[in-house]
Amino acid sequence: MAQPIVKLNHVSKSYGDSTVLKDINLELEAGKFYTLLGPSGSGKTTILQTISGFTSVDAGDVYFDGQRINELPPNRRKVNTVFQDYALFPNMNVFDNVAFGLTLQNVKKAEITRRVTSALKSVHLNGYGNREISELSGGQKQRVAIARAIIMEPKMLLLDEPLSALDAKLRRDMQYELRELQQRLGITFLFITHDQEEALAMSDEIFVMNDGVILQSGTPVDIYDEPINHFVANFIGESNILNGVMREDYVVEFVGKRFECEDAGMRPNEPVEVVMRPEDLTITTVENGKLVVTIDTQLFRGDYYEIAATDDDGNEWLIHSTNSVPDNSRVGVTFAPNDIHVMRFNESEEDFDARLETYETDD
C-alpha cells in the first residue's frame, strides 16, 4: 500500500473531564473521498481539527505525508478547510476572498487572476468575482468557500459539515458536485457529516464514529450491508433489529423461528442481534410468508411506501414496499438468507473482519 497521506496514531484528546477522542487510529490514502460520520459530539470535528491544526492532541501522533505534524501551526499545514459557516471575509468581495491565500504568498497579479477565475469556474461561479459576500445566497457562499480552499491546491481538503445549512434540493446537487470535484482534482477529501445519506452517496470510505471512537470503517456498501453493531445499524439507514440466538453456523433463531443465514464463526447458542433492512423485506401472501404480520400504518414516501407492521409476538417491523397494502390486513413477509445480517455483542472491528475471513473464502 502507498504511503497514507494522513495517519493518526493512538490519538487521544479531552476537554476537561470529557474525553472526545479515545485512542484513534486512522489512515487515509491519497486521492480518496473519506467521510467521518457520526452524531454531534461524537468527536468527528475534533479529528478534522487535529489534521487542520486547530486542536492539539493530548497523546498520540499525527502524520501528514509521512511527516509528524503535531506541533506544526495551521497556517503551515498543506491542508485547507471548508468551514461549516463558510467563514467568508465580509470586508472583501468574492474575488478577494478566493484570492486571499494567494495574495499572502505574494503570487503575481496575473497569476492570481488566472487561478481565481479557474477556481470560480470549477465551482460554477464564473463572473461572480465582483459580488459582495452579503449579496450571495447560501449555496453560492458555500461554493466561494470551496473555491477559496481549492485555489491553494492542497493535498487534502477538509470539509466540516459544509452542506448542513443548505436546503434539501441544493444539498443533493452539491453532493454530485463535490464528488465530481474530488474526482477531477484527484485530491483527498475528508468530509464530515451527521447525515448518513450524504455519507453513503459520496464516499469511497466511511468512518462511523460515536463517543470518540471509530466504530466501523469501510465502503458505503459494506457498512450498510454489514453493520458491526446496534449503533451503526441504527444510525445508517432504517433497520429492523431483533434479538436472536445463533443456533449453529448459518442458522439463526429469532421471533421463535429458525432461519437460514449467511453468517458463521460464532459459538453455538450465542445470543446475537439480527438486522434486516426494510427494503429487503418482501410482502407476500400469508401462506408464502416466513413471517406473518398485521399492517399498522403506512406512509407514502414518494418512491416507496413505508409500512409499519406488528407480528403475532408483538415485534414491530418496518417494511419498504413499492405497493400499498390495506391497513389492518394480515400479510406474509419473506426474505432471502442473505438479507439477514447477524451482529455479535461487543465485537470489535478487527474481530469482525477476522471472523469474516474464516468463512468468506470465495470473495
Place this chain on the structure above:
Amino acid sequence: MTKRFKFSNLYLLVVFIILYAPILFLIAFSFSEGDSMSHFQGFTLSHYSALLRDSRLIIIVLQTLLIALLSSLFATIIGTLGALGINQTSRTITRNTILSFNNILIVSPDVIIGASFLIFFTALQLPLGFSTVLLSHIAFSIPIVVLMVLPKLRELGTSMVSAAADLGATNWQILSKIVFPFITPGILSGFFMALTYSLDDFAVTFFVTGNGFSTLSVEIYSRARQGISLEINALSGVLFVFSLLLVVGYYFLNQYQQSRKLKRTTREEDIL
C-alpha cells in the same frame, strides 16, 4: 388613528422644544446689543467680532480640540489592543472580572475620578497642566473604547480567524487583513465617543488642570462665575452650528455610501 398619530407628533414637538429651547435662547442673545441676557436689545454681530479678537478664548478652543483629538487617539489605540486582549481570554471568570473593572470606571462619578487623579499626580509630583489633562482624558476614554470594540470582536467570532490561518495567514496578517477591517466600525465609534467625552469633560479636567492651561468647559465655568458675557453665547452659537454641520455631513455621507452600494447591486443585477 389619525388623531393618536397627531398627538404623538405633538408630544415629540414638545420634547424637542424643551430640549432645544435653552440652546436657541442662548444663541438668540448672542445677537443682542446689550451686555446681559435680561432683555433683547436689537441685532448686532459685535459679540462675534469680540470673540474673534479674544485670542485667549481661541487658544483655549484649540487646546480643547488638541486634548480631545490626542486623548481619543491614544485611548483608541490602547483600548482596541485591550479589547483584543480581553477577547483572547479563554476563561469566562477572567474575562468578566476584567470587564467589570472596565465598567466600574465608566459608571463611577467624574468627581471621584478627577479627585483620585489629582492625588495621584501630586503624589508623583507631576506638574499639573497639559500633560496631566491629557493623561487623565486618555485614562477615562479607554474603557469607552473597549466597550465599543468588544461587541465587534465577538461578532467576528473564531471561524473567520481560523479560516485565515487555514489559508496560511500569520498572526499579524490575520490581524491586519481580517480582524482590523472587520472591527473598524467599532474602533471608529469608540474614537468618536472618546472625542465627545473629552470635549464634554468638566469635572476631571477641573481637578487636574493647572496654571496656564485650560479647556473650554473649565474656562466657561470660571467666566460664568463672574457673570456670563455674551461672548460666550456667541461661542456657543458657533459650536452649535459646527456640530450641526458635522451631523448633517455625516448624514449625507451615509446616504451617499448607501446609494452607491445600491446602485452597484442593481447594476450587477441588470447584467444578469
